[in-house]
Amino acid sequence: MMGSSGNTESKVVKGDAGYVLEDVPHLTDYIADLQTYPNPLQMNPAYLVVKQYFVNEDDTVAQKIVVHKNGPRGTHFRRAGPRQKVYFESDEVHACIVTCGGLCPGLNTVIREIVCGLYHMYGVNKILGIDGGYRGFYSKNTVTLTPKVVYDIHKRGGTILGTSRGGHDTSKIVDSIQDHGISQVYVIGGDGTQKGAAVIYEELRRRGLKVAVAGIPKTIDNDIPVIDKSFGFDTAVEEAQRAINAAHVEAESSENGIGVVKLMGRYSGFIAMYATLASRDVDCCLIPESPFYLEGKGGLLKFIEKRLKENGHMVIVVAEGAGQDRVSESLQSMDDQDASGNKLLQDVGLWISHKIKDHFAKHQKTVINLKYIDPTYMIRAIPSNASDNVYCTLLAHSAIHGAMAGYTGFTVGPVNGRHAYIPFHRITETPNKVVISDRMWARLLSSTNQPSFLSSKDIYEAKDEEGPPTQLLDGEYCKDTSQ
């Protein structure tokens, strides 16, 4: 009966003045007569001074924040935080944590804070780590997690639980959850992982099990929609500066020096864009969202020639997913798939380096010195910075409060700065992307002075893509956090 992920019908509530609440599932949606308990935080000395112990059940967070005097209010999400009543007794809770997908700074911090939060805030002490991603539910031993075990893991990169990509068997996972008597499942992972969590939730619901499933969205690329940004992103942009700086030094030190830096970003160029804006040493930034071409007028190669003539050197930042159509066209080898089902993207950094060298070797007399830097794994493996550490703490606590309060099938994250519970399908439908018709991208183009690679026709269409501007007056804005 239930099919693919995201099929759960949405819980939508409407209010005055165009107010819409996209709510998340709750255990009581499918289990009758669940007992509630007073939230143990009330007994916690650290929380004694808190003015309001608990989030008001009516609190919701507005997704639209730039509004007009008399415009509609738009979409809202349920505010995250502790509730007056919880649906689990502390002793009853048996939690598990699983991390999936590529490494991202902050994974260990999230693990640590789920363990410490459950223990210190709710008195929960049965917490399992699933080893090696989803498959670990049925193919590996579990790891017992205690505050002592996780004490200083936030100072290390990676994930102490291990991770894996790719296929898994939902039935076996749910069997394992049932067999272990697990009542709370914390899933840390990206788009595909959250889709998997949605399916696990649906199967648990189908079986009528009192198990809360909470997702913590993880993507170093920052391509999760709705939430303000994903954890580890800040740390990644910071670390990316090192590679850009090295490329800049190498380029400056040789005649016609070209530094090429490949950064993460399969489908969205946030890391490349922010690293470029933060660094200011970049002459050209290529991202998946903005197509580019090499040859001819307005093409990349002409721009390189021009910039070398002017400055004698240049730095190019390219997101790993940029120009995939060009790469595949020129390589014609798009069949391979990596284990997660993502296209096994050809390395655009090596490809573009080859194309540039080739161009100057064949068509130009100019000798160039191209240095290619791929800092991907050096970025993914570092520990999270202070800002991400605090952020990971809040994500973990939000997830815990939600699960204890009986919510399930939800993911957590800040919406305009306030943490909220968001239905899975809202963050897995379409990835967050750099909006190239947004001022932030224009700001980048202005700072690098690179070509836009767009024809007049492109520009016309870009502007029109979400309909005529007049419709925008109702307050429906593309997400432009800049101003």
Added chain:
Amino acid sequence: MMGSSGNTESKVVKGDAGYVLEDVPHLTDYIADLQTYPNPLQMNPAYLVVKQYFVNEDDTVAQKIVVHKNGPRGTHFRRAGPRQKVYFESDEVHACIVTCGGLCPGLNTVIREIVCGLYHMYGVNKILGIDGGYRGFYSKNTVTLTPKVVYDIHKRGGTILGTSRGGHDTSKIVDSIQDHGISQVYVIGGDGTQKGAAVIYEELRRRGLKVAVAGIPKTIDNDIPVIDKSFGFDTAVEEAQRAINAAHVEAESSENGIGVVKLMGRYSGFIAMYATLASRDVDCCLIPESPFYLEGKGGLLKFIEKRLKENGHMVIVVAEGAGQDRVSESLQSMDDQDASGNKLLQDVGLWISHKIKDHFAKHQKTVINLKYIDPTYMIRAIPSNASDNVYCTLLAHSAIHGAMAGYTGFTVGPVNGRHAYIPFHRITETPNKVVISDRMWARLLSSTNQPSFLSSKDIYEAKDEEGPPTQLLDGEYCKDTSQ
């Protein structure tokens, strides 16, 4: 008629459902018949692709974001960003930039981006740097600022313009502005500096001069209200980790080792709180907002004894303004004032270290090893990290767009993630403080397990301080960014 700062009458606009707009002044408020010009951004190739060149004049940013279904809408601010019409021709603009107060990571980035933004976005090329803070307007030579001069200053800490604290003569400053023919004044500084900017704006208004005054709020302590956070704060918290980590290592390596770290925060303990939350190596965090006492039951010294008995070592983080009443009481020397008029705070770190040593020397047989670390200047002097770099860019651009659009007497900053123009008086009235009846502080107490130093009476009052909880249902929340 103009009096002290903040006296300008507020421009308040009301709308449906409790909507309130706290608007900022505009040159047309006191100058009639000002000519407007098309915004030159329309001609800028980097901005060609932008769907909407300009911020809609009706866009406002909501201060309240956690709302109820049918609750009132509350306060809003004018959205920052470029406008269709500008009130200055590019050639006509003569801008100046001044930095005041203590060092803060990101000062040079803001300077750089005002210069580059004016030049690249609006074609402005007459930009002066004022040397050494407000007094530099009349006591020093100016510095010519060009994109080339500021090219890589964002990689250096400090401010290339120099800075100073303390008194200045508003009349002389405005004379100097008039004499130099300056038409845009960019003021980067803290609370006192923004108050000064408000007075300068009022005097310019009194003289009827077409000069826009834009403030960029700077405070490493993050004690500016309304805006989400101040620039340099992230960088400061990150760097503070080093000191905490060192204190932790020192404490762990000796018997009854106590590491004491003093961090910035005269009136608000944000740096201390966030550094403690990010680090997790801290046993006790003392901030100005939360009074503490040394002696007796529930006091700090008993807690230290207890923690040393349990763990053999401990780390204390103390914000510079914590326990000032205790310090002054015991030192009785509160007459001194530093040049800015702030009380010359006694060094609480040295004071508390002395008190602890004294206690264990006199009343205990325990030999302790106390190490005191004051990383203040090492934190203030570092360059801003990537995240702050991008943030500084947005602040600078917001300020420029506002001034070009004829707004004046305003400061800029993000409100719930969206940049807005805010009247001076709103950010200088009362400092932003850590709310100790807020979940974030409870989270800290929970993570350190330190005493709250509050009596039952305190707790009762803390909870009641903003009136009975029922009033809170209308959506008026204290700022709790956590959840």
Added chain:
Amino acid sequence: MMGSSGNTESKVVKGDAGYVLEDVPHLTDYIADLQTYPNPLQMNPAYLVVKQYFVNEDDTVAQKIVVHKNGPRGTHFRRAGPRQKVYFESDEVHACIVTCGGLCPGLNTVIREIVCGLYHMYGVNKILGIDGGYRGFYSKNTVTLTPKVVYDIHKRGGTILGTSRGGHDTSKIVDSIQDHGISQVYVIGGDGTQKGAAVIYEELRRRGLKVAVAGIPKTIDNDIPVIDKSFGFDTAVEEAQRAINAAHVEAESSENGIGVVKLMGRYSGFIAMYATLASRDVDCCLIPESPFYLEGKGGLLKFIEKRLKENGHMVIVVAEGAGQDRVSESLQSMDDQDASGNKLLQDVGLWISHKIKDHFAKHQKTVINLKYIDPTYMIRAIPSNASDNVYCTLLAHSAIHGAMAGYTGFTVGPVNGRHAYIPFHRITETPNKVVISDRMWARLLSSTNQPSFLSSKDIYEAKDEEGPPTQLLDGEYCKDTSQ
């Protein structure tokens, strides 16, 4: 009968052409008929390829390296390294490790490498850690050390064994050694600690015990004579740059900005000197070896006035032991002693800051902005860098090879790049100091352009202090590693 440390008569061997060997004691010096065993390294697959398994018993390391064609050869030390025959069976060895004194980057690496070296090279698996310095021998529980326990401690600062300063009871220590059946004692510590180790060795010898005592000299100040440099020194100089850089930024950003940085160095100014040379942002470097004065012509205050007039800002680096006579003279409070018996030095950094502020407040109209930075504990607590890590490994291995070969009462360290065994008394007699009549100090003076604070008479005496230059032709040079 045995008296103070260093009383053991020296083992001196003479050879041709002025060759002198200052040898170290051996267990066979006082125990007859000790059995020897083949070195187990011969069975170690990793060492199979080594051309010469073992150091030739006749290998010695020359202390004099700058020599004349027909000059005398001078002092030599026994070369460190594995010997053909060892005096302990692997099973018989019961080793212990103790760390004493202040923290120094690399302590954990030395501990790790003694444990892993004993285990992997010699098959030793009974290794105890003594908790909290010398006193731990009789007042604390011991810690069992295995390769697993020490696996990644080299990535952490501090010492996992804890440390303490000050007095201890040699008899109790030797009793404890005897009671635990310990046969090898590894002592990591500074001057005082090595003296203590000498006394322990003498007592063990008096009791006729087959226990080898090996010292690993530790002093962040680099004031150990004979050896090339002490571990952690490189790391400390590197880290000191941060503080100097911060002082420089602070000084540059304010009018008449003065940055004062206090660095480690009670009796020798190596850290201050090398940090100054490496940084090049320093205007004046004050060290214990070079007296200075504040007032009058050629004094520090006049120099500051001059430099502020020229540049508008300046950076002063002061070693903690600089100007102690001046400090004590002005404070008259030299009675206090810290636990180790060192004079409790007054904080020269605070003292000099006060004096400078006072001078400009009283005698000058100039307003100065002085910022004082004391990075001491932040430097001491960091992990060792790569270069120190490798160096610590070699020290540990040298000590192990020596103890296994039956040497005792010795310390280890590189002499002109080659590791050697050195009698305790040679490194505890007189501290290593910066030679201010050496080209390295002249190089510093030349780079800072600071006054030498010396009268003509001083200069004359400095040059003459080791006799007339003609005597130097015999090859006896002060240690000038520069050229």
Added chain:
Amino acid sequence: MMGSSGNTESKVVKGDAGYVLEDVPHLTDYIADLQTYPNPLQMNPAYLVVKQYFVNEDDTVAQKIVVHKNGPRGTHFRRAGPRQKVYFESDEVHACIVTCGGLCPGLNTVIREIVCGLYHMYGVNKILGIDGGYRGFYSKNTVTLTPKVVYDIHKRGGTILGTSRGGHDTSKIVDSIQDHGISQVYVIGGDGTQKGAAVIYEELRRRGLKVAVAGIPKTIDNDIPVIDKSFGFDTAVEEAQRAINAAHVEAESSENGIGVVKLMGRYSGFIAMYATLASRDVDCCLIPESPFYLEGKGGLLKFIEKRLKENGHMVIVVAEGAGQDRVSESLQSMDDQDASGNKLLQDVGLWISHKIKDHFAKHQKTVINLKYIDPTYMIRAIPSNASDNVYCTLLAHSAIHGAMAGYTGFTVGPVNGRHAYIPFHRITETPNKVVISDRMWARLLSSTNQPSFLSSKDIYEAKDEEGPPTQLLDGEYCKDTSQ
């Protein structure tokens, strides 16, 4: 008449007890009646206090330091340092500086210190920078270098002069030297560059020109013989830790995780070896000096299988020149040459990653997760650390003192810690290599527990390669700095 580089006949002086001095050329070797001048350092206030202004003309530095009681004394080099008499008047000196080859941390520091040293010590103010390596002598404009221009370049990576690899025309260079009236040539570069400098020196000598040529050896690989180590090496090893650490985190976080890190080292594996020893997270280190094989018993692939079975993950460090025979054998494409004449080495890191993946895909059921990291340019481009900064200063000063004293055709560097002048041919004859029959390499094998890839025959030969051990008793040791 003059032929290839290194043909200059050696200046060899013999003394007592087997003493040999390998001297460097002097301008007076081929120019008669050169006038001398008193060294201006005598007038320099910073040097007033120096006991001995000048290095004694008879000072020589011993290459052999591990000696026997009555063994021969061996090779010596002329000690570096200032001389009583100089052969250039300050006004007469017209110096030039050129940097060649790949980037290396410290290049800018050497440039800075030559400029500042010439200016401050000898009053020289005519200093040219040659742009872009040797070819810049005749194909580019020169750059005027002053202390102000180079003031803070040591804080930046790269070389402000630019660099290039490969062919150049000696005649044109010497013409240019003659045309510009240059009298001192400072050449910073590696093996090939120093050979080029030798030929330039010979041509200058042939033309009878009073021009001193001083080389400063630069090679990030540390493959220069005779000298203790090359500048930038320490910094490079430090930075390499980052990549190894990232590889370790990535490997640990996935099932059968393999991290492969390629480090610099075309012909010698010092960076790989020291980074491995410093890090201790490496399971296998492959260097050019130690051949390895993939397949079969004792091969790399079997070792990987074994280590994955034991630990579940592993880290491999491979020097870029390791296994070149294997690579070329399997790729059969050895014809390419890069511009400098070095073989364009195939990327062994990519090759070995491919081979490992292939092996496990084809022959094993094990799914592995291999991550390849190439930090080469990120290492080359960083600024030098404090230790290298001081070292670069000494190199620059040694070169200056030598040139001023009339020496030419020499290179500089520390020999057993003392700076010396070394004839070009001694450092270009044979590269410095990791001696795999040395204890340092055994130490590495012992720490990684990797196979030695040697047959019994190899081991026998390795041990015998420099003849039977008995001959070693004469004091002729391979360079083993370890003990």
